[in-house]
Amino acid sequence: MKKRFKWALAVLTVALAAAAAAVATSAYGGAKSGGIIVDGTTGTVVNIDPANQYDYDSFTVDLNIFQGLYGFPNGAKLTPVLATGCSHSTNLKTWTCQLRHGVKFSNGDPMTSADVKYSFDRVLKIKGDQGIYTLLSDLKSTSTSGKYTVVFHLIHPFSVWPYILSTNAGYVVDKKDFPATKILANTDTAHMIGTGPYVLTKFTPSQQAVFGVNKNYWGAKPKNSGLIINYFSKSSTMKLALQQGSLDMAFQTFTPTELTALGKQKSLTVHSGHGVVIRYLVFNVKRAPFNNVNVRKAIAYLMPRQTIASRVYHGTVAPLYSMVPKGLPGQTDAFKALYGASPNVAKAKAAMKAAGVKTPLKITLWWTPSHYGDASADEYVEIQRALNASGLFKVTLKSAEWAQYSSALGKVYGAFQLGWFPDYPDADDYTVSFYQTGSFYSNGYSSKKMDGLIAKERAAKTEASRYSYLKQMQMLGAKDLPTIPYWQGNMIAVSRSNVKGIDSTLDAAYYMRFWLISK
Numbered sequence: 001m002k003k004r005f006k007w008a009l010a011v012l013t014v015a016l017a018a019a020a021a022a023v024a025t026s027a028y029g030g031a032k033s034g035g036i037i038v039d040g041t042t043g044t045v046v047n048i049d050p051a052n053q054y055d056y057d058s059f060t061v062d063l064n065i066f067q068g069l070y071g072f073p074n075g076a077k078l079t080p081v082l083a084t085g086c087s088h089s090t091n092l093k094t095w096t097c098q099l100r101h102g103v104k105f106s107n108g109d110p111m112t113s114a115d116v117k118y119s120f121d122r123v124l125k126i127k128g129d130q131g132i133y134t135l136l137s138d139l140k141s142t143s144t145s146g147k148y149t150v151v152f153h154l155i156h157p158f159s160v161w162p163y164i165l166s167t168n169a170g171y172v173v174d175k176k177d178f179p180a181t182k183i184l185a186n187t188d189t190a191h192m193i194g195t196g197p198y199v200l201t202k203f204t205p206s207q208q209a210v211f212g213v214n215k216n217y218w219g220a221k222p223k224n225s226g227l228i229i230n231y232f233s234k235s236s237t238m239k240l241a242l243q244q245g246s247l248d249m250a251f252q253t254f255t256p257t258e259l260t261a262l263g264k265q266k267s268l269t270v271h272s273g274h275g276v277v278i279r280y281l282v283f284n285v286k287r288a289p290f291n292n293v294n295v296r297k298a299i300a301y302l303m304p305r306q307t308i309a310s311r312v313y314h315g316t317v318a319p320l321y322s323m324v325p326k327g328l329p330g331q332t333d334a335f336k337a338l339y340g341a342s343p344n345v346a347k348a349k350a351a352m353k354a355a356g357v358k359t360p361l362k363i364t365l366w367w368t369p370s371h372y373g374d375a376s377a378d379e380y381v382e383i384q385r386a387l388n389a390s391g392l393f394k395v396t397l398k399s400a401e402w403a404q405y406s407s408a409l410g411k412v413y414g415a416f417q418l419g420w421f422p423d424y425p426d427a428d429d430y431t432v433s434f435y436q437t438g439s440f441y442s443n444g445y446s447s448k449k450m451d452g453l454i455a456k457e458r459a460a461k462t463e464a465s466r467y468s469y470l471k472q473m474q475m476l477g478a479k480d481l482p483t484i485p486y487w488q489g490n491m492i493a494v495s496r497s498n499v500k501g502i503d504s505t506l507d508a509a510y511y512m513r514f515w516l517i518s519k
Contacts, residue, residue: 035225040250050171052128056421066171066194072509092157099148104216113144118175131440135169157459163424197515222515249495253373256314273506275490276325286444287414294355296481301348304386317489325488330427330467334478360394366416371402410442425508445482
């Protein structure tokens, strides 16, 4: 690291520490820190190192400090970022990307093709337990041709490879700072070197992340002088901090009741944009009794989507009948076609009879308390109530906080709650991610027919044929039932009235672009 940058970083760290100290007149930091944006969230960061980062709260941190060859920096349209563009071979198995010249990492090191190759090789070597490497399952090897050309050699044809290049699996890191075979600790901020608009200067688990402006950033300067994200264990505490003025904004996640109350306060604004976030129930199809497809069908017939949307979320979410949210091309309401728009006890009883099990069947459903918001408890109470009321099930609910919960997927739970924020806003991300053999949540689902459809979709030469395969995948997924989707929600943030720019970042890409926000 250059001495000049060490000095600049030291000054920046002192300045931000002073700002944070001034901010910390309340327990969670204040919002009266000049041009620094102070955000609140109830989320939990698992891994900042992009080689093992596959949850939205960690992604929200990473988005500020790392970048990929492609991305969504200004809206929901896929755009070259660290690349100027990529071309493909006729068979869609070789992609050649030209890199942007003059890009530097935050420590002043130039970014070259060697860093790109190193970053992709590293994800595949580490194979982290969060499963982000599965996005690169079709990558055979990466090669370079000079300082500014990278070539990706794929195992199968892959029509949407540039979308993969936009994900955190493709984030480019400095080969000098990231070890090849292990994950950096979240608190090792000195080595979290990226090319994004900010640098991470301090991270305190479950408390705070502090960002300064990247002085070596190649793009447009952020519209603020820094960012602080404060982490809350309860949305009620975050709500109070926002109302009292110690936060400029809050993103992820208030309860519906809290959002209604905040919307009535004149000094605050509730911002809502097109959303493709979903919630769904996952089955481990190898674990009894969920290894019986007819048991899964009975639950599908009883899923109380409308009740959850109205009673729990007060209409702020909509019932969802496909793993692909409405608004994305290629979406079809597969679950509505197979199981109806509302619960059907008679058909659920027929499914349980076909299952050959004694009723009421005792089952356990798992959910996580804070990672997806405090309303998760209420939505699973509604699912429990609907299943028990049918007389077919006797449901026990169990929960665990995210760190324990995420490490147990595929190992402990038979049926469990998950949510999905897009890796990229395309139906491919909402089908392949869940239905491919060896999916990230390790639920045991594998189908040769589904894998065949995935291969055809990714080899499709036209959008029309690709969407046709995507619809077939949704119908087969609804029939096989490794998952049951039940709601789709908007992207929502709440801010004080003097905060500008939030509405410009609420779109289907689901990026919170803090660099566009000012006050």
